[in-house]
Amino acid sequence: MNLLPYYVAIPLGLAFLIPLLSKWWKRSGEVLAVGGTAILAAMALGAIGSPTVCYHMGGWRPPVGIALMSDGLTVLLLIAVNVVGFLCVLFSLRYMRSYTALEKYYALFMLMITGMNGVVITADVFNLFVFLEIASIASYALVPFGIEADELEAGFKYLILGSVASTMVLFAIGTVYAVTGSLNIADVAREIATKHATGDLNPALLLSAAFFLMGFGLKAALVPFHAWLPDAHPSAPAPVSAMLSGVVIKSLGVYAMCRVFFHMFGFSPAVPSSVIIANSMIAFAIASIVFGGLLAVGQWDYKRLLAYSSIGQVGYVVLGIGVGARVLATGGQPAVAALAILGGLFHLINHTAFKALLFLSSGAIQHATGTRDMKQLGGLRLRMPVTSTTTTLAALSIAGIPPFSGFWSKLVIIIATIKAGHPAIASVAVAMAFVTLAYYVKVQREIIFGAVRGAVEKAREVPALMCIPLVVLAIVCVGFGLLYPAVGSRILEPARDALLDGAAYVRAVLG
Amino acid sequence: MKPTGMTVIVKTITDFVVGFIVLFGAYIVLYGHITPGGGFSGGVVIACAFILVMLGHGRDVAFERLGERTASILDSTGALAFLVIAWLGVWGGYFFMNVLVKGTPFRLLSSGSILANNLAIGLKVSTSLFLVFSALAVFRKRSFRALLEDDLT
């Protein structure tokens, strides 16, 4: 599909065009952003079911040139990024009216989408780093966009920690280049498999794997690298929070980890050190699930509770993927690994849908009532029916109530963990699922149900343009649960097969 | 108008030297495909010339010579020119493919789109850094003195 470079070219061109045209036509930012993200979302949805394609930039063949590559995992992330991007831009049209310098907001938003699309489609590890930085810098600038005191503090913390992570990733890329002599992911995979993993992995490569895990783990907000997220996500404007929590931590963090560890380093019983990598992933995941869940229970700030919940749910995603990796690394049954990875990827796309919906609804609540302190909200269902219905659907889904989508993905992850022989880890995950249910019941009781109090007195339902993204995402939450066979076989199973089959990736890129 | 900027000696030397700095920066940008340098480094040197004017004469005089709106327009134009040149490669088959006229090697007008990209990037980087510096120069003297007096570890 030779539309591949347009996923980067369109938002990048719009990001440069918006500040230029805004000097003569004030609303050009909004029009161009909506149009651009609509085109990208249509392209991404049209790419469902397409075969694996490789695009050689500049006509240079890999491993000499930089290649762009689209397989099942890429299509899954492209759909997530572009569709959620389009819905968040729709939401921003009304929500951001109270902010100034809007053309800069839309330009930075387009740059963030450029970066995330670029990370997902590239087949070259340094190109992945450059796009990772583009998306990260755009998000560092978007978080303190309304320049208040605590937003600046949160943005500064995020900026410093994110830059340290990127520096560690660059160090790891340098080490990989020094050992293998190439920067193309498929070429490095081939070099490692043939020369540097006989017996055990070269210690320099193990060092670079540790730095990759640290760098991408910070972008994905795994514990103990999560310190920036509880401050940054609540302080950002609501559509930016939805993008950050919904797609940025998945595309820059989880996807990059998968691509580098499954395809570049590879998990197999012939390389004993790959078990160490898989065990680390599982350890970080369990820590995230426990810390995210326990710390979310005591929060009274709605967005801060959602931020801690993000940490916990990304822990579930990485748990599924890590268990699959460990099964592959210890030579277990491939069917169990496939089930675990399927669960992880299903939870990834589910969490994108419901966390984006929850953050957008928090934005709607803040737009209507002016506060996000749960002690001052109550009885929302009487004043804002659409917002409260969609919030309830998302909360039921994320808490894991059947038949919504969150239940199925968590069930698959837990079953796969038990089948892989880790009943203790599975019981911790089940316990934390009940804790998740507990704090979402708290959210429901405090905000949605009960008597109308405080700031909700004068609230009215938000305008239609802000309701449409909420309704669409709620339909997705319910639809993924009820229509899993239709959705899963066309989106999730190609992604799972792409992750499991490293040799197919190398063949597709290097020819 | 209240005199801004530094002393007369600094202003005279600045006016004398700025032209040479821009010339040197333009040389680095133009010959980027033959000798080390290219768009980014040349753009930084040209931006240094603009910043020197701002430091020597003051912010208002610098804005008279190169306005903020003009710099912003040139900034976006440079970036869009880069993208257009990259997109021209689609006619050769792929994005970023070098399809412009490639003359004889080691001459100035050779190697096709590399020269054009260097010019676009040089324009973008120089105006970008000028805008960044002018945005940083907004805060007033009161804050600056406090920065010097803050005695923390």
Next chain:
Amino acid sequence: MTVYFLCAVLITMGLYCLVAKKHIVKKVIGLCIMEYAVNLYLIIIGYKRGGIAPVIDPKMRPEALERFVDPLPQALVLTSIVIGLGVLSLMVSMCIRIYEKHGTFDMSQISKLRG
């Protein structure tokens, strides 16, 4: 081998400055030291004993090609320097804004978000 060890020492110094200092501009400087140390590490990877700069001259002999140092890490470092410049300008402008809103550069007095 000594050179790689010294690069690691430089990265650790940058990390120490980032963690231990309370003035936010000094933290920014520590981060810059760390970034430049990693750039130095990348260039050192490409070095070859007795190497010469990888610039092609029309009058050189073909044997000189063998003595070039590796130009690919130098391209990586150019990109990394540009990224570092972008992040630095963003960090410094954020420090200025923090001073205008909080009135101090001291991190321990700026940290109000807890829990």
